Amino acid sequence: MRWTTPRTRGVKLLLRSVVSLALLAALMHAVGWSNVGRTLTGADPAWAALGGALALLANTACAWRWRALVRWLRHEVPWPWAWVAYLRGVALNAVLPGATVGGDVWRAWALQRTGLDWPHASASVVLDRLSGLWGLALLGGGCAVAALLADAAALRGVQPGGTPGPWAAALGVAVVALAWLPRALLRGGVAPTGGRHRWWGWWATLAQHEPARHWRQQLLASVGAQAVTVAALWAAGQAVGLSLAWWWLAPAAVPIFVAAALPVGMGGWGTREAASAAVLALLDVPPAQAVGMSLLFGAYALLQAPLGLLPLPRQPGSA
Template sequence: MTRARRALLRGLLGLALLGAVLALADPARVLAQLRQAQPGWLAAGLAAAIASNLVSALRWRALARWLGAELGAGDACRWYFQAMGLNALLPGAVVGGDVYRAVVLRRAGHDTAASSWSVVLDRVSGLWMLCAIGGLGAAACADVLAPWLRLPAGSFAALALTGTALWLALPWGLPPLLRRSRAAGGWLAPLRAAALRPDFARQWAWQAAASAVVQALSAAALAGGGLALGVTQPAAVWAWAVAPVFLMAALPVSVGGWGTREAAAVAALAPFGVAAPAAVGVGVIYGLYGLAQGALGALAFGLPRREPVSGN
């Protein structure tokens, strides 16, 4: 199967899933929910989404510079939002935008390995913290989620907290693992060199803090979309929901996450009594936030690239 056909198939699968979710939720009810959205909360959610991605861009910049690819703040933000534009338009969720970021950084004259690893590690750190925040949210919502798995609330919370603690500790085991590995040559060599640097712990701590801010703002954006539709839930619920919603949206089986994101929103919010039409509406609004930011990225395509400013 050619690449074009695979891309078309992904797009059709995503549209089919979105259609199925809308059919189950009743399109008329979903549309009614969206029509009554409160503009103030919509604007607040969009502002949180934009802030989240601005922090993401600066996080990527810090990681790229640490790996030796000098990158100005303006270029980092511009390229990051351009990548979002590609993510919103091309099949493959975040894959297309990530490839674009690596390519433009390499074309700016930086080392291929540093360009590629800056994007890979940036994406991994974001997903790592996303899962951790989701785990903490799940523990806080144990009374509601545990019965769905037929577990006592205390046991569910203990499992969620233990798993989250182990997950958060995972990156700190990377340096000794790479030090002992015999297969850390070739394409893994730049990763091994970075992990064995004396300032690895400091850099990863900064990366973790930035990722926590990113995911907190993303959860706030999701909550803003919910509040715009009258879906009022505690912060812990949005902290839990943010993980399955964003992870499903990142799967490379749709265009811009449409379909997978809305299905995940229905599943994640159902235990808390959120009706399917409202949950689908929350997913749709967050998808529209992505399209709006993608439009900003599309506008930035025509702007001239500024040369990175050297310095630490």
């Protein structure tokens, strides 16, 4: 394995910071600094505070989901430890270049120190990210089906001519198939891998440890956590005067949140705002409101960052 030097890592972090700031500055220039400034200064404090509270609740739900994944891998960590460790990872992601990479690596390292081997510890973090993306896609797809059937006129610039029924039916089938896919992979994939390599041992553990029960648990936890996260984004939108129904914001949040997680910038800044402006333009949302909503939502992670300074609770029986 080739290790990078501290100087090389520093250069990469600097480049990512520059890319993030340059993208954000270019977007702000295109939209208009004064337009975004007026949008943010006129934000409703009550809606903004509600969004911050929902963002914290969403991260709490994500911490519970991660702990459930760790238990699926037959390792136990106390709930206070999982909550603080997850929030510390969120804090690192918010202040370090590289989007979600830094905090996730730290979570895997911290979990290894509790006694779980490195392949299982790192798998828990990767699976947690995949579970979140899975829940986001299911939520966005399900809401898109409902919105197409109830309010297809809102997609004036997106949906081709014709009735929305066939589109909604096709999307509904895709959502059901995606919901069932992890369980099907667990049932069919354990035989080929068989845990023969130590890095695939976690797969055999998942497949042999009550997969149906844990699959349902991850399904509910991931969709629920993403629903609260979208609610936080919606509250930020309400704060800046964005009148967009929650069930339309949920499908739009899929590319927005994916763009924020790309490891090309710092804390999702720039990529998240660019995705918000591009995607919400399809729903006739003014770019200043889209960018203002995204900036306010990004600020929630920064406001939570001090929680990462909380001391990590000791494991029972640790010295």
